[in-house]
Amino acid sequence: MYNYIFARSFKKREQKQLKFKWMALLCFSLIALSLCAMFKPYLGPLPAAYFCEINNDIRIDGSSATVFIASSLADQTEWIIRPYARKYDHVAMKRVNEWSVKSAASLLQCNQNHSVPAILFSNGGYAGNIFHDFSDIIIPLYINSRQFNGQVQFVITNKQSWWINKYQNILKKLSRYDIIDIDNQDDIHCFPRGIIGLKRHDRELNINSSESPYSIKDFRQFIRSSYSLQKPAAIRLRDGEKKKPRLLIVSRKRTRAFTNAEEIAQMGRRLGFNVVVAEANGNLSRFAETVNSCDVFLAVHGTAMTNMIFLPENAVFIQVVPFGGFAWLARTDYEEPAKAMKLRYLEYKIKLDESTLIQQYPLDHQVIRDPSSIGKQGWNAFRSVYMVQQNVKVDLNRFRSTLLKALELLHQ
Structure with a gap:
């Protein structure tokens, strides 16, 4: 899970080598992610990814764990996504269903048509640990879905019902629609666009405002609204007052x-x-x-x-x-x-x-x-x-x- 956290225990030379390796991996991941977002679906097979935004019609087939994209290309292209945001953690990713994203000249017949975008994400990984619930799922879900102002359909894989019940205040505030448990669906669900996986910023429990129109302050206000929390600021003590913090x-x-x-x-x-x-x-x-x-x-x-x-x-x-x-x-x-x-x-x-x-x-x-x-x-x-x-x-x-x-x- 966190084998790399012990870099501080190593010698300075070892720390520099470790830092270089992780920076190289980060750069490679960002390049792959950029290709997925910018040139879809006109690219060849990519290594396993964790996030892809598709601005074309998509069709989601839960029975085969596949997202289909219309393409005029004769050759079918495909890449693999594990839709969980802690992308460097191999232990977490082993607990996440693998999804294929394919482009094809002809698509499957729709059984259910939706007029709003879809966000497909996993309830696997380290879900159930509140730190990871917020850092790996809820904050990334907020980053990716807030722009839709509730007009977005959540599609979940690795569904855990108790998890959805626990965080229902947040989920219902982000989406006005019942969550689709896609792993138990035989229908082909069609959407005008979609986000497969969740984009996570580089720090725990935080939002990088240079990468998002939202900030962690916005998120905390959203959380207070979701739970109807009444206290916006801590007490300010003044000499002589009897108020107790x-x-x-x-x-x-x-x-x-x-x-x-x-x-x-x-x-x-x-x-x-x-x-x-x-x-x-x-x-x-x-x-x-x-x-x-x-x-x-x-x-x-x-x-x-x-x-x-x-x-x-x-x-x-x-x-x-x-x-x-x-x-x-x-x-x-x-x-x-x-x-x-x-x-x-x-x-x-x-x-x-x-x-x-x-x-x-x-x-x-x-x-x-x-x-x-x-x-x-x-x-x-x-x-x-x-x-x-x-x-x-x-x-x-x-x-x-x-x-x-x-x-x-x-x-x-």
């Missing part, structure tokens, strides 16, 4: 949990916070309301931090970074997106004595002594140790200054 402590039951969450809550109350402790599971709409009602969001690094999307503007976002080489992940997955969302970002890096790993491994074990050596073994090795086995007991005396800084930011 609301602090949300995100609890976890299994991994990377606060083992002293109640002590943190008690300290927060003494400092003047109205404290809420909640777990990010169950009903998404209710949790979105809880997050939106708060001024400070505190959590250990993990997928639950994705819920920062629901925070009001200028809220304080505190990421607790566990022990063991999390710097790259912490920055890329949450620090950079939080700052792009105009949240005030704070970070608390735990020390070894705040990690429960110290109770499981001797001090001379490589897990404790050399986390980079575990990282070099790959994502699964890193995850099984530092993400699955680790919980956090925050040093209250040391963490107190972070909460005081949050209060200071709310005064600005």
